Amino acid sequence: MPGLFFILNQLYILYMNVILAxxxxxxxxxxxxxxxxxxxxxxxxxxxxxxxxxxxHNQVALDKLSSMGLKVLREPNIDLLDERSVVIIRAxxxxxxxxxxxxxxxxxxxxxxxxxxxxxQNNAKRYSSMNYTVILAGxxxxxxxxxxxxxxxxxxxxxxNKEDAEKLPSFNDDENAVLLCxxxxxxxxxxxxxxVLSEKIRNLKVLNTICSATKERQEALQRLCPSVDGILxxxxxxxxxxxxxLQIAQENCPLAALIxxxxxxxENFFALDNVGITAGASTPDSVxxxxxxxxxxxx
Numbered sequence: 612m613p614g615l616f617f618i619l620n621q622l623y624i625l626y627m628n629v630i631l632a633x634x635x636x637x638x639x640x641x642x643x644x645x646x647x648x649x650x651x652x653x654x655x656x657x658x659x660x661x662x663x664x665x666x667x668h669n670q671v672a673l674d675k676l677s678s679m680g681l682k683v684l685r686e687p688n689i690d691l692l693d694e695r696s697v698v699i700i701r702a703x704x705x706x707x708x709x710x711x712x713x714x715x716x717x718x719x720x721x722x723x724x725x726x727x728x729x730x731x732q733n734n735a736k737r738y739s740s741m742n743y744t745v746i747l748a749g750x751x752x753x754x755x756x757x758x759x760x761x762x763x764x765x766x767x768x769x770x771x772n773k774e775d776a777e778k779l780p781s782f783n784d785d786e787n788a789v790l791l792c793x794x795x796x797x798x799x800x801x802x803x804x805x806x807v808l809s810e811k812i813r814n815l816k817v818l819n820t821i822c823s824a825t826k827e828r829q830e831a832l833q834r835l836c837p838s839v840d841g842i843l844x845x846x847x848x849x850x851x852x853x854x855x856x857l858q859i860a861q862e863n864c865p866l867a868a869l870i871x872x873x874x875x876x877x878e879n880f881f882a883l884d885n886v887g888i889t890a891g892a893s894t895p896d897s898v899x900x901x902x903x904x905x906x907x908x909x910x
């Protein structure tokens with residue numbers, strides 16, 4: 612439930628013709644990862660604390676955690692870890708081989724993988740053990756995709772779009788396959804891929820593993836677009852879900868821009884009558900508040 616401060620702020624900015632999407636900002640998985648990191652740092656002040664790769668896709672949040680002592684560990688450097696180091700697995704998750712490697716180094720592992728991503732990892736592992744081909748709809752090289760692939764065994768296929776699905780040969784009638792998807796994948800793209808593969812694979816099980824938080828943010832943005840002259844998407848420029856929000860905004864609003872901080876608000880937005888704000892699932896509340904404040908101060 613939103614707090615009183617948030618509700619009052621929203622009423623005020625509505626008066627200023629700045630309107631928030633009704634769902635935006637930190638999702639459950641990202642908030643859990645950030646909270647886990649803060650708690651781990653507090654409890655391990657005498658040990659080195661690392662996140663394996665950037666914890667989330669937002670530089671502002673990462674800078675804050677860095678100031679508290681969190682260091683970023685790159686996977687190739689695991690062998691250089693000191694014993695008893697603390698390593699936080701980021702929200703996107705990692706392949707099982709990486710966790711095994713950390714355990715061998717006697718590191719203390721804090722698994723902050725998003726529960727929804729964990730569910731996809733478990734599904735990939737389970738269906739692989741039943742000799743299913745695991746097909747994953749997702750973005751190549753995305754951290755979540757790499758992690759899930761590690762649980763999928765040798766019979767794994769990645770499809771990034773409808774065109775990739777169309778290139779796949781048809782399966783034999785006795786072959787089983789399961790279709791999963793990256794939690795931040797586009798719902799429309801996933802439906803297109805599922806339709807294509809259903810024609811090629813008789814025994815296809817389709818599991819829609821798109822996170823409801825992603826869908827809720829996309830749908831809230833679509834509701835917001837008709838009532839504003841421009842949309843500011845606040846979030847990391849390397850975040851998959853934020854880039855998809857920008858795409859939706861560009862398709863449904865006359866003007867749209869992706870910004871990471873209030874300093875990046877394009878000048879032409881200050882001349883608009885109605886500005887809408889949405890934010891990616893890795894965007895801290897403090898950054899959204901600062902964007903709101905900057906728009907308010909210029910009105």
